Amino acid sequence: GVHQRKVHQAMLTSVIKMSMKAGFAVLLAAIATVSSFSGTAKAVDCQGPVTSFSGRQTIREDHGVNGAILRDQLQSSDNDDKVWYLPTYTGNTIEEYRTMDDFVAGSVLTTYRLPGSAGSGGMAWWGQGHVVYNNSLYYQRFPDCLSYSYDCDNEKPLLVKYDFKLQAFTALQSLRTAHLTHWVAGPSYVYLAVDGGSIWAITVSKERVVHLSKLNAHDLSVEETINTEYTWPNSNMPPFIACGKLYSTVPNGWFMARTDLILDLRSKEKDTTTQALYCLPGRIGIRYFSFNSRENKVSTVEGSNLVSYDVTIGGPFVTDQAMLNCMT
Numbered sequence: 001g002v003h004q005r006k007v008h009q010a011m012l013t014s015v016i017k018m019s020m021k022a023g024f025a026v027l028l029a030a031i032a033t034v035s036s037f038s039g040t041a042k043a044v045d046c047q048g049p050v051t052s053f054s055g056r057q058t059i060r061e062d063h064g065v066n067g068a069i070l071r072d073q074l075q076s077s078d079n080d081d082k083v084w085y086l087p088t089y090t091g092n093t094i095e096e097y098r099t100m101d102d103f104v105a106g107s108v109l110t111t112y113r114l115p116g117s118a119g120s121g122g123m124a125w126w127g128q129g130h131v132v133y134n135n136s137l138y139y140q141r142f143p144d145c146l147s148y149s150y151d152c153d154n155e156k157p158l159l160v161k162y163d164f165k166l167q168a169f170t171a172l173q174s175l176r177t178a179h180l181t182h183w184v185a186g187p188s189y190v191y192l193a194v195d196g197g198s199i200w201a202i203t204v205s206k207e208r209v210v211h212l213s214k215l216n217a218h219d220l221s222v223e224e225t226i227n228t229e230y231t232w233p234n235s236n237m238p239p240f241i242a243c244g245k246l247y248s249t250v251p252n253g254w255f256m257a258r259t260d261l262i263l264d265l266r267s268k269e270k271d272t273t274t275q276a277l278y279c280l281p282g283r284i285g286i287r288y289f290s291f292n293s294r295e296n297k298v299s300t301v302e303g304s305n306l307v308s309y310d311v312t313i314g315g316p317f318v319t320d321q322a323m324l325n326c327m328t
Contacts, residue, residue, distance in 0.1 A: 046243035048314030049262065053278050053298060055310035060104055062304065066287070069103070069306055070132045073194040073294050082109075084132055084164075089188075089287075090142055092117050092124045096164070112167065121147045123160060123169065127188030128288035129238070131199065133217055136170070137162045138199055140190045143180060152180045157190045159201065161220055173220035177211045177227075178203035193241035194293060195265065198223065202239050202246070208232045210239070212246065212265070226268065230261050237282060238289045240298070241265070243313055251282025255326040276317035279326035280309075 059069065066089040072079040083097040092114040097103040116122010124142040131138050141160050145152035157178050161171035178201070180189050191202040199215040208231055214224040228246070235250040237257055248261040257280040262271040280286075281302055289300045291311065298309045318324050 046313060048243075049245055049276075049317070050242050050247060050278075050311055050313060051276070051315045051317055052312040053280055053309040054312065056279075057308050059100070059299070059306040059308055062306070066128070067301070067306070068128045068130055068288050068290065069299050070130060070137075070290065071292050071295065071299075072132045072135065073292055074134045075294055076135070079135055084137065086125060086128075086130060086139075089128055090124055090126050092122065094137065112162075112164065114162070116142075123162075125160075127190065129188040129191035129202075129290075131192045131194050131290065133194050133199065135164050137164065138192050138220075140188070140192075143189075145180070155180055157201075157203065159190065159192075159215070159220055171218070171220040173215060173222065175201055175203060175213055175222075177205070177213065177225055179206040188238070188287070191238050191240070193291065195241050195244060200241050200265075202241070204232050210246075210248070214265075226263075226265070228261070228263055228270070230263070230270070233260055235260065237280070237286050240289050240291050242291045242293065242311065249278065249280070249282070252277060252321075253282065255279065255281055256321070256324065257282035274317055275319055277319060277321060277324050279324060 067085060067087045070084045072082065081099045083100050083103045085095040085097065085103060087095065094112040095108050096110045096112065097107065098109045102109065114123040117124050121144060125139040126142040127140050129140065138159065138161055141158040143152060143155055145155045157175045157180060159173045159175065160169060163170045175190065178190065189203065193200045193202065197217060199217050199220070201213040201215060203211050205211055210228045210230045210232055212226040212228065213222055215221065216223055230248065233248070233250055235248065237249050237251065239246060239248045244265050246263040246265060247259055249257040250260045252258040257278045259274060259276045260272065262274060286300055286302065289298060291298050296311045296313065298311055300307055
């Protein structure tokens with residue numbers, strides 16, 4: 001009931017404050033002598049849009065349809081090869097692997113356990129739209145309305161920053177322009193992306209209009225919100241951000257997808273006429289689609305397999321289906 005939720009919220013606030021207090025104490029000491037960002041951003045050639053996906057590689061054949069595999073999008077000496085795996089669309093145990101080969105072999109380096117579990121409050125994650133940046137995991141917290149079975153109509157998504165080094169929560173942010181609305185292909189309410197050193201949250205409103213929130217990577221403060229005025233087309237493919245542009249794609253047959261919207265995050269210019277074609281299995285129902293700017297790769301799930309694609313930035317779009325052979 002209402003009393004139970006209030007008690008839970010008070011306990012949650014206490015847990016977060018203690019975690020954040022410990023985390024910030026360490027951070028403040030570190031900031032006094034060095035920058036809090038210890039990594040270096042790889043120079044990515046963003047002279048153009050995403051023009052193709054190629055080099056499909058199966059990472060692991062398993063029941064990974066509900067999971068997400070993540071690489072840090074900021075390069076540093078201690079995270080260059082690490083892999084983090086969140087094996088289900090909601091949970092509290094994060095697996096860390098030393099390398100991708102170790103992930104394939106199932107050789108876990110360490111695990112991180114978040115307080116609480118799905119369905120009982122706490123800090124469990126929800127969905128598959130997470131990112132890792134500068135040794136921190138950014139994710140959406142499991143909604144209280146689902147834990148305690150009350151109407152989600154007035155509840156907003158809560159984003160969390162969890163620092164792997166400190167093993168502490170160092171930032172929280174509620175997205176006031178977002179609504180707890182499912183994307184068609186999966187359980188996620190929020191898809192996160194990294195672009196230009198910021199965290200971007202992709203959400204839909206109650207009216208199914210796509211909104212973007214630009215968040216400060218340090219404290220998750222909202223720096224900008226964008227109402228795209230674009231109605232989500234009930235595509236079974238998640239949107240993604242790459243090199244300063246938001247892409248919304250829709251199926252174009254079994255083995256192809258085409259762009260329905262390309263939005264420039266800086267100029268706010270919208271392109272709905274290009275209809276670029278990509279070799280992506282549009283009709284499978286992709287729940288998870290994560291672009292990593294450090295590697296120019298996309299990790300995704302197809303069927304029950306975790307796979308990756310190389311991403312080509314720049315050059316001309318392919319808009320003629322006859323020029324694209326997606327069967328090879």
